[in-house]
Amino acid sequence: MIKNLTTLIVLFCFCLFSLNAQIVYDDFSDGDLNYSPEWNGNIEDFIINDTFQLQLNFEDDPLRSSYISTAISNNSLELKEWRFDIKLDFNPSNSNRVEIYLASTTENLLDYENTGSIQEGYYLEIGENGTEDGVSLFYRNGQTTQLIARGGDGLFASAFDLRVRVRRDENAIWEIAVDPSKGESFEVLASGQEASLSAATSLGFICYFTSSRSSSFYFDNIYFGNYVFDTIPPSIEEYKIIGNNQIELIYNEELSQVNNSNYSLQPDDINPLQVEQKDDTVRITFENSFENGRNYFLLAENISDLKGNTAELDSLEFLYFELENAEPGDIIISEFFPDPTPVLGLPDEEFVEIYNRSDKFIDLKGWKISDDTESEGSLPSFVLYPKEYIILAPASAKDGYANFGEVLVPSSWRSLNNGGDSIEIKDSSGVIIDALAYDRSWFQVEEKSEGGYSLELINPSLICFDIKNWKGSEADQGGTPGMVNSTYDSTFTGQPARIVSFYSSSPIQLEIIFDKKMDMESLVNASYLLQSGDQIDSIIVDRQNENSVKLNLQNKLQNDVTYTITIEEVSDCNGNIAEDLSASFLYDIERPQLDSLFFLSDSILLLTFTEPIDTLSAENLSNYSLSPQITLTKAQIWSKNQLLLIWENRWIAGFPYRLTVDSISDLSGNFMTQLKQEIIMKKPAKPTFNDLIITEIMANPKEDQILPNRQFVEIYNATDQLFSLTDVQFMDERDTVNLGLNYIEPNEYILIAATSAVEDLSSYGRVIALSPWPNLNNRGDNLQLVTDEQIINQAFYSESWYKENSKYDEGGWSLEMIDTGSPCLGISNWRASVDEKQATPGAENSVMESNTDQSGPELANAYAPNTKEVIVDFNEPIDITNVRRNQFRIVPEITIAKIELLDLNRIKLVLQADLKAKVSYTLVVDNLTDCEGNIILSDQNQTSFALAEPPVQGDVVLNEVLYDQKSGGADFIELLNISDKYINLIGWIVKGNNNEEVIFENENVIISPGQFLVITSDKASIIKDYPTSHVAQNIYETSFPALSNGEGVVSITSANEALTEYFEYSDDMHLPFLRTTDGVSLERIHPDAPIDKTESWNSAASSVGFATPGKENSQRTSEDIDFGTIAAKPKTFAHDQPGRNYTIINYQLENVGSMATVKIFDMKGNVITTLANNETLSNTGFFRWDGVDFNGRKVRTGYYIIYFQLFDSNGNTKVVKETVAVGF
Incomplete structure (x- = not known):
């Protein structure tokens, strides 16, 4: 709660000059009822609420009136003033009313209810039935009351919130005044004279209420002391701009007359054209308009209130601005946070930061933010100043990001995809102001792409987009929402342009496509050189396609000729100069031909052409027809010369179809002649056990290695068959990812890697992008290739597979399979690469050599998880293609109903009958082989198990x-x-x-x-x-x-x-x-x-x-501990002999609580040691003697007497003696 500024200032200043005159003041801002001042009474019924008011909060049962009081240290009532704010949240009545004790001779304000009470005091009463509720002042003497004054009829008939002031002068004349504005504009309601009481000890409040009003009484700013006079000059409380040359001031109190000479505008010392004043409000008009975006100081001199208090100088700073519409690029996306996990210091929530890089003041009302979906979130009204940032975030993130800057919450929020997405900012008219489409590569550091870091714009002043103008935040907390980016560099201009495409758009025209917008003048003035010697006739640029240039030639291009162009120097639109850019293409006027067909599934066909084909014509569904008809849903370029055709329904295996392909062109505009191909669909070959092999694993790459700093897994097709990978999945211990619409050629190596790694690894072979990528564990992981039907191959690697600790510790070395002809050997068939590049992705492994297995599998363990199943483990992968029920038998005999493969080393046996508890079973396995064909031997083929x-x-x-x-x-x-x-x-x-x-x-x-x-x-x-x-x-x-x-x-x-x-x-x-x-x-x-x-x-x-x-x-001990009466077992023992180097002295007693002394004597009557001395015993127990004396030394060989003396609670004594012999 913001307290009334005027009252606080008045009281504070008064106290500076008359500290002793103040007796009580409490605005409850300390939140404490027990200190300065201390309040008494029913304080458990009152609280200091969140806005620092004293509030009734009665929660007891049954209902009763509640009071609270505090002491008056200077108890004279002459020339005193009382002030307090009071709020009743209801219509007062006889049942719900308040008594304000200005003075009481007792701390207990309800003392008058007691018989013989001598309480005296003065109190105000508010609350009565009817519509004429006023305020009344009473004098109390015991149970007798006398009305002194009354006023304000009707003012208190409904809920109210106001300030009350009561004064008593030297003649005991009382005055009651109120100010509904809770300031200093008091209106006197009533007065009267009463002088019976001149001193008191307490003041306070009594609340009378029903259950529904038990928390509806509020009090604040309680003051008792000498008269308070207004000695504070007026001050400007708030202002607002009216038009482009007017400002309206609102003061904290009513002013005396003001004129033009009281005000001036700085800088330039401009006097107003007109000043109009009414009560506490002044409107000032200037002759000229304010300048847009300029800060002004308004000076106010010699401004007086109605009490003559004058503010000699007051000032107000304000910024004048006019709203303008944004143009594309005025406001840009400057930072965004797609993946907040793990949390480094920012809230675990997404955000998008936008930046006004223009000199305009722009209202964001009705603007939209969206991602790669149709869902948009609208922004509320907010004026974004020039060169200022604003954070856009979901409602759940508002409080968290408020610590970093101003936050706007769109009407809806679509989560940003971690791996890649788009962000679009539109104004209220739907015009795109800024947009981008990102992926993980933007972070530039792979570790940061895994989460916890925002993407930041490096130089927000760049005119044109440059992908290298974005990178992962360098802030320790992971980002810089609402402030200058940690990556900020005003000198950064991006990277020079690159040629992404060079081709012929006609027989006499070449077109060059760049990876970014270019400087048009630079394109026109650049020097272009064709290696063929052909001359360029003219250069054409188009403002609508600022990333391309067309070159018209003097002569026609020649078929089957490779054309190479070199550009000596050209600039992009950010001023980056690229030198000696070069690109080539083969000019081709031959028609493309269909080379091969391959079914990836029974509804997906892969077409391979003899040359790269044009995307637009290839993906036009009208260029294909199938008879009998099946609806074609998609045609999609797969690679430069490959195309996927996807049908709505499956083809029927063995049934003849006719596929017609027409109007497909190559990149040179050559259209193939209509093709009618007869096809009988054969289901694509699916890989089975060990057809595909995991042959290389890069789990721990590093930045300074020769190869890209990327994880990858290499897969080898060990057969002469072409396989569809559509149903193949790659698994580790945590994730399973489908290899998607893909294939693998006979004896081909392919790589699988994260989507962000494809470009870096593509020069080493064909790369299949997996999203999400199952991040490989450096220390070890369980990798598998599987289908729904079976396991194809697995590699359960660990750090020991490297065989060289230094390579594991160093990082950057791949694990390579030694012999692909023995894929089941596990650790013995793997080691760290020995290649100078530290890996051989997409090629034969550097460690390749013969490495055969000649040992049969061993039965490692069997376990029964329930009564109907047995899990069987082997020490190596077995030949899963030749596993039969009759190879397993259980003794005592239980029939095996079926077997299930869990992984290459593990099988589940499902039993027909239940296993029995407390029975040991033997599992025997016969004629089982590992995947190298080695048979299990008789000394390794059985193990025991039990339920x-x-x-x-x-x-x-x-x-x-x-x-x-x-x-x-x-x-x-x-x-x-x-x-x-x-x-x-x-x-x-x-x-x-x-x-x-x-x-x-x-x-x-x-x-x-x-x-x-x-x-x-x-x-x-x-x-x-x-x-x-x-x-x-x-x-x-x-x-x-x-x-x-x-x-x-x-x-x-x-x-x-x-x-x-x-x-x-x-x-x-x-x-x-x-x-x-x-x-x-x-x-x-x-x-x-x-x-x-x-x-x-x-x-x-x-x-x-x-x-x-x-x-x-x-x-x-070989003796059972039987707790029989008192007895020593064994009677004979010897040092250093297993099981016989001590004796146990058992006892069993009839009574609980007996005491015992137990000693060992030699045959001469000497005490050797004491085992117990007046020790309380339970019913049963034992002592042990190890054959040692008091000093822990071994006793000599011979006979010894155990002396056992018992005392019960009745004073009875019993002695038992036992003889034992200690031998060698």
């Missing part, structure tokens, strides 16, 4: 932990399946102190009943560090969190969150006599031992190498 069941708590336990690995080694944990289930560990979570990992995130790993399974990040180091105590097939390498040395936490949670093992470990749990814990695991002494008890864990024995990864623990 997994979901775990519950206790099915799998944490059995061993190595948290302090050997130097250069790895941590591990060991799980033990103590259930009778087969349990899948996919998606289980292992947590350490500070991180967590999902183990086997995409791998089905089954832990069998009774199986020990080790999880680590480095299987090889575990095998190396524990060479004699590991079981390799039980060790799995996967993601694994770092475990803290010394002490820490490890927890395991199943994917269904039904099972959790949580273990807090520390070095104190190890045997005390160990010199180091490095490389020593903690073993759980029994699967049933409580995981959170120190006694349940022990250091792995030195005799097994200090860990037992994947096998039974060295410290596992």
Whole structure:
């Protein structure tokens, strides 16, 4: 809220001279009711709203009146003034009224309701029934009131918003005045005399209301203190231009008389022709018109208000302008943001910035913005000043871009396509003011074309379009909406013109087409030289075709002659000079002939001609007819000498048709004779397994390489057949893109790449543009060529395929297949290019050599995702053309209903009967071959699998932990399946102190009943560090969190969150006599031992190498933990012997809360160690003695007594003694 400026200035200035006179002032701009001043009462019923007013906001139940008050520090009422703004959003009545306490002797303004109240005060009341509502002043003494004055009848009968002023003079005469404008123009409504009370302690408001009015009372600018007098001179509050020589001023208060001498216009010190004044408004007329686009200063001198306050000098700056219509090019598109993701600093929204590069003031009302669709968005009225920018954006982006500049929201917004689109700006009459059609190449830096950067115009002053005048923003935040572009360069003029076409338009005329508009005078004066020696008779230019020039020759052109023209020097319309431009063409007067026909699909025919053909004639549908008739929907140039014909319906295979082709011309204007071709449609050949091969991958190009800085994939047709690619798709791990209407010749190499890369790569072979391009991952990706029916070829590459780390690290080297005759070998058949260009796109690979596979496939894994399916994995691609059901059998026998190919290494078996839980099955595969023809061997053709069941708590336990690995080694944990289930560990979570990992995130790993399974990040180091105590097939390498040395936490949670093992470990749990814990695991002494008890864990024995990864623990007790009364098991144990270097002292008690002391004595009665001292016990549990004394030293061989003393809550004592023997 903008507070009333006059009131604030008056009060502020008054306070400067009489600080002590002000007792209360609050405009609530601090948003605080508890400080300066402090308000009391029912403050929970009031708020300071968004416009900084005190507002009633009653939300309680039941309804009651609410008051708010504040203290008067100087409590004298003589010669005092009260001021406040009040707004009631309803028609006041007896039920909905307000009492304004000017003075009260109690802080509680409702104290008078109490019996025996001694409250005195003065208050105004507004609100009564009827239509004569006025304002009344009362004196209160307890529950007795006396009317002092009343006025303003009818003024308060309906909703109102005004300022009230009350004064009391030295004779106790009261005066009530109001100003509906909330300024200083007060009208006195009533007065009266009452002197009963001369001092008070509080002022405030009481609101009486019904539920519908519980938030409709507003108060502001509350003042109590000495009289406030107007001592502020008048000032100009607002102005408006009236016509081309008048200006109207509105002051903040009514003025005394003014005349011409009070005003002058600067510069030039011009006095008005006429000055007219009424109240607070002055209209000034000058003799001459204001100049368009000029800034003026209006000086006002000696302007007085009605109180005699004079402003000696006041000034006003204003800009005068006249609106003009825009011409094309006056306003241009200067920046746009088609792809805001990823966000670098700008809002995640599109925008288009336009720039007024003219000297005109232009109103954009009714202007339109559109893209490559028919949808247009209209702009609201907005005057765009010369050399100013405006941001156009959707409504959702307005607030975000408001931080960068002025934003206009069109009536509708069509999203800009990331890969390319058009933008058009029209004025209200539909005239195109500026337009462009962009693609990703405009960014000039490929990384910026991937998103997050805007496209910026480099030099907005260039007269003519130049594609190099655009580039990706150089701003860190990704763009510069509403301001000068980060790429701005006023000296940039673009690139010199190039010849894009040179041909004959008649036998005696040549035409040259340039890639941009040219300087017409430069074209006329240029020197043109024909290598053939032919003379140019005249030069013709056309203002309607500023990118071309025609040359009339003295003699006719000769057939089958190549003509080359050279232009010594010519300028484009931006002044860029091109020197020694050259172009050639073959003059041809022979008619084009049809060379071949090929069906890309059963409704699309590719025609190949003997020479390049004219687009206009080739794409004219009337030049073709088919019998029997099928509607031709499109004729489209495919390449210079190729044409696509697309019919509405399919051709019938094997049925004879007649195609008539007529009036097709070549580029020299030679028309072919009518052709009638008999055609029997044969369905186009589709590639099958390994007919097409991915032979080269450029995943990580770089800027300074010899080849273009572009990703590409090379595909080779390894057959002697021509294939349609219409139904072929290219896939990576994220995207699938159709290769579209295309083909591949026998033994041809083709490249696939992003649309923006086609031009750069086209010199290396035929390039198929894919949009969107599946961006290749530098570290590795899964690439496939597929149809709806099958996989054709795949390359699941990784960084290890390079074979040379330096080439992978350097970047810019492609991966090449070594032997295209062995396309299924995977990593062994790929390496980094050795070519000097670092790749061989479109050509035979530089690493080509024989590389055959003589090993059969291996059955790697089998997994049952449900009761009716088994997923089978092989270690290499298999021959998918020769896979049969009878090659697979399951023991115990289950019939296989069908097989499905998932990829070249993976097959799904669909079963007739359900798999049973808790049964181990064996899968056997016979007579299967890889795609080189090698058969699977009997020692590699079978594996076990089972139907997994979901775990519950206790099915799998944490059995061993190595948290302090050997130097250069790895941590591990060991799980033990103590259930009778087969349990899948996919998606289980292992947590350490500070991180967590999902183990086997995409791998089905089954832990069998009774199986020990080790999880680590480095299987090889575990095998190396524990060479004699590991079981390799039980060790799995996967993601694994770092475990803290010394002490820490490890927890395991199943994917269904039904099972959790949580273990807090520390070095104190190890045997005390160990010199180091490095490389020593903690073993759980029994699967049933409580995981959170120190006694349940022990250091792995030195005799097994200090860990037992994947096998039974060295410290596992052979005794079950049965918690029977009090007993030691085993009775005999020895140091450094697996499973026998400690004893367990079990107890089972009748009463809860018993205490125990447990000590170990030697046979001489000496205390060797204490296991418990007055320790409170649960019903059941155990202690463990490792055969060490108080100091952690191993005890001598011999007999020892376990002394177990119990105390229950009734004072009863029981002693149990057990003898154990410690041996060698």
